[in-house]
């Protein structure tokens with residue numbers, strides 16, 4: 001693909017947007033109290049901080065959940081007519097902000113807006129007894145934003161204004177370590193526009209790409225390019241729908257989300273057998289693949305450490321490349337709209353995204369799509 005050479009050819013210049021990683025992901029949801037309960041009991045995250053009317057915030061309530069380095073913020077509107085309520089009305093529960101951890105939020109905002117990013121929030125310093133933090137935001141695809149978070153020496157539980165919650169008795173940790181990648185779905189023929197955005201505005205480069213020869217089944221098709229920042233800590237695959245005989249899963253997402261947005265968040269574990277069996281016990285619904293996937297597995301990926309019967313019992317997929325292999329599994333959407341879902345991933349050398357699994361996986365997604373009457 002021509003764009004690959006263009007994008008990867010000029011990455012020698014200094015990184016104008018150094019990122020220390022993903023700081024947090026903020027969701028706008030209809031009922032944050034209940035959503036927090038789901039992430040605590042099913043995903044095993046701990047409630048670590050809270051802000052709402054009791055802490056002096058009149059218009060919204062936010063619950064901060066953490067497991068390993070994965071940090072989610074669930075925010076809900078307390079009154080009609082707010083931008084949070086409007087976001088939920090348009091999209092259902094979904095990701096509003098992918099927040100990135102930086103040393104200098106003002107500089108990050110200046111460098112990106114100078115390169116064409118639309119500002120959502122100018123650099124703003126907030127402080128409490130624990131120190132000060134600077135935040136700034138720019139627009140990404142759809143209603144999604146990137147917030148630059150500069151923490152300096154801040155030592156509070158999350159951000160100024162949040163009160164700590166000690167020792168969550170409800171959380172059932174499942175071994176989730178950090179965010180591996182966050183995937184965005186964009187509209188028809190819009191993938192390259194957003195690949196250019198991440199390259200030109202944020203200094204990312206093309207990491208991998210897949211086209212509809214890699215990712216198509218009889219019905220579903222999509223195109224995908226993975227963009228990564230300079231140190232590789234932050235990876236954003238971008239999907240667009242492609243023409244197939246029937247409706248693409250990306251198109252189904254766009255219809256129900258009401259436009260572009262975050263499709264899935266991949267969470268890394270060091271022991272996928274343990275993590276997935278625990279999450280299953282705790283009520284997380286995962287996609288399943290047929291028995292034939294496992295009869296062909298050994299021949300396709302060669303020798304692996306995990307017993308194939310165990311992988312089949314849990315529905316875990318495996319893919320191999322030159323550098324090693326990876327194990328992955330996908331949840332069903334975690335809300336009633338067929339929109340946001342999760343991937344659990346364990347990397348054993350491989351830096352790939354499971355291209356060898358796309359066909360088996362898409363067929364599984366299509367079975368679900370057909371059940372919803374959207375195929």
Ligand code: FE2
Nearest residue numbers: 183266343353
């Ligand atoms: Fe993924």
